[in-house]
Amino acid sequence: MSTPYLLIAAGGTGGHMFPAQALAEAMLLRGWRVRLSTDPRGARYIGAFPEGVEIVEASSATFARGGLAAKILVGPKIAAGVTGMAAQMMRDKPDVVVGFGGYPSIPALGAATLLKIPRMIHEQNGVLGRVNQLFATRVAQVACGVWPTDLPEGAKGVHTGNPVRAAVLERAGAPFIPPGDYPMSVLVMGGSQGARILSDMVPGAIAALPEAVRDHIRVSHQARDEDGERVKAFYAEHGIRADVQPFFDDVPRRMSDAQLVISRSGASSVADISVIGRPSVLIPFAAAAGDHQTANARGLVQAGGAIMIPENALDVPALTQQMTTVLTNPEAAQKMAHAALSVGTPDATERLTALVEQLAQKETS
Numbered sequence: 016m017s018t019p020y021l022l023i024a025a026g027g028t029g030g031h032m033f034p035a036q037a038l039a040e041a042m043l044l045r046g047w048r049v050r051l052s053t054d055p056r057g058a059r060y061i062g063a064f065p066e067g068v069e070i071v072e073a074s075s076a077t078f079a080r081g082g083l084a085a086k087i088l089v090g091p092k093i094a095a096g097v098t099g100m101a102a103q104m105m106r107d108k109p110d111v112v113v114g115f116g117g118y119p120s121i122p123a124l125g126a127a128t129l130l131k132i133p134r135m136i137h138e139q140n141g142v143l144g145r146v147n148q149l150f151a152t153r154v155a156q157v158a159c160g161v162w163p164t165d166l167p168e169g170a171k172g173v174h175t176g177n178p179v180r181a182a183v184l185e186r187a188g189a190p191f192i193p194p195g196d197y198p199m200s201v202l203v204m205g206g207s208q209g210a211r212i213l214s215d216m217v218p219g220a221i222a223a224l225p226e227a228v229r230d231h232i233r234v235s236h237q238a239r240d241e242d243g244e245r246v247k248a249f250y251a252e253h254g255i256r257a258d259v260q261p262f263f264d265d266v267p268r269r270m271s272d273a274q275l276v277i278s279r280s281g282a283s284s285v286a287d288i289s290v291i292g293r294p295s296v297l298i299p300f301a302a303a304a305g306d307h308q309t310a311n312a313r314g315l316v317q318a319g320g321a322i323m324i325p326e327n328a329l330d331v332p333a334l335t336q337q338m339t340t341v342l343t344n345p346e347a348a349q350k351m352a353h354a355a356l357s358v359g360t361p362d363a364t365e366r367l368t369a370l371v372e373q374l375a376q377k378e379t380s
């Protein structure tokens with residue numbers, strides 16, 4: 016029997032590349048040949064992919080960036096990408112094609128659709144991205160990171176969850192130490208790029224906490240480079256112990272140690288919080304396409320695991336109040352941690368790999 020062969024199409028942002036990497040790792044371990052079709056932006060993330068994944072750069076384009084000349088060239092570029100990919104696939108036919116959204120996934124999904132190669136997509140967010148919207152009814156199924164996700168009529172949705180890193184899985188359901196009369200950790204994170212609004216609001220909200228709470232707080236605060244110095248200075252002036260960095264490489268450990276997480280609700284951030292199981296205050300990024308960060312947060316909030324503050328309602332008093340509710344109420348915090356865990360999908364990668372294997376079997380049966 017020949018080695019089964021998976022083509023993964025992903026690129027653009029880390030948000031598409033992280034789950035693609037998790038699937039690539041898992042399928043290699045299962046003895047599959049794995050190839051990644053990506054773009055120059057996605058190429059920044061391939062260093063983290065395991066050795067053995069073949070990389071191919073596909074021509075694609077987006078209407079979202081560039082001037083008129085660039086926009087006029089979008090159609091021909093995409094057509095060239097699809098044609099080039101179709102020619103490759105005719106020579107070297109994948110058993111399954113999986114797209115993770117974003118413009119770079121168009122050539123592989125387009126070619127697989129033309130050639131009727133078994134294919135599916137994974138959507139990380141609670142609202143379908145534009146490219147996934149285009150292919151949702153042209154694939155065998157839409158694997159959804161967030162459940163429920165609104166799908167167009169005729170699309171078949173399957174809940175897989177969003178794959179999380181191994182370091183997150185190692186801490187899945189790690190015992191939660193409820194807040195109390197001892198050092199307490201608060202993790203503040205704004206997603207892969209950080210978030211200015213959290214640097215504007217969180218330090219003031221912590222400074223305004225009741226003294227008995229504030230004196231016990233240790234903050235890990237992810238702040239963009241340009242905000243780092245003022246955030247550090249504010250914490251220092253107010254005698255608050257804080258570690259301020261543009262990006263924490265050890266988020267899984269910091270999250271596991273935290274009594275409270277204050278975060279944007281990007282897909283992987285929400286997945287990490289629910290797999291480790293920690294109380295959180297979530298502030299969805301209001302400008303996200305289709306308001307998908309609100310959709311991402313909904314399941315966790317409805318389960319009672321998180322408090323959501325919409326960006327337009329976010330101010331220092333509101334944040335102080337919600338932080339106080341969690342940090343002065345150990346029972347409520349413990350309940351939130353449990354509730355968060357109840358919506359976590361630590362087996363998201365396995366669920367995805369099972370779908371890929373089923374698709375390949377359907378093809379051969």
Ligand SMILES: CC(=O)N[C@H]1[C@@H](OP(=O)(O)OP(=O)(O)OC[C@H]2O[C@@H](n3ccc(=O)[nH]c3=O)[C@H](O)[C@@H]2O)O[C@H](CO)[C@@H](O)[C@@H]1O
Binds near residue numbers: 030140280282308
């Ligand atoms: C601004 C924006 O449009 N963001 C989108 C982007 O999210 P973005 O890439 O910002 O965020 P995600 O929440 O999906 O992923 C961030 C990941 O980085 C980790 N982390 C974060 C901070 C840090 O210091 N260290 C660290 O390791 C988090 O734990 C998480 O695992 O793609 C996601 C998936 O399509 C979308 O849901 C988001 O809406």
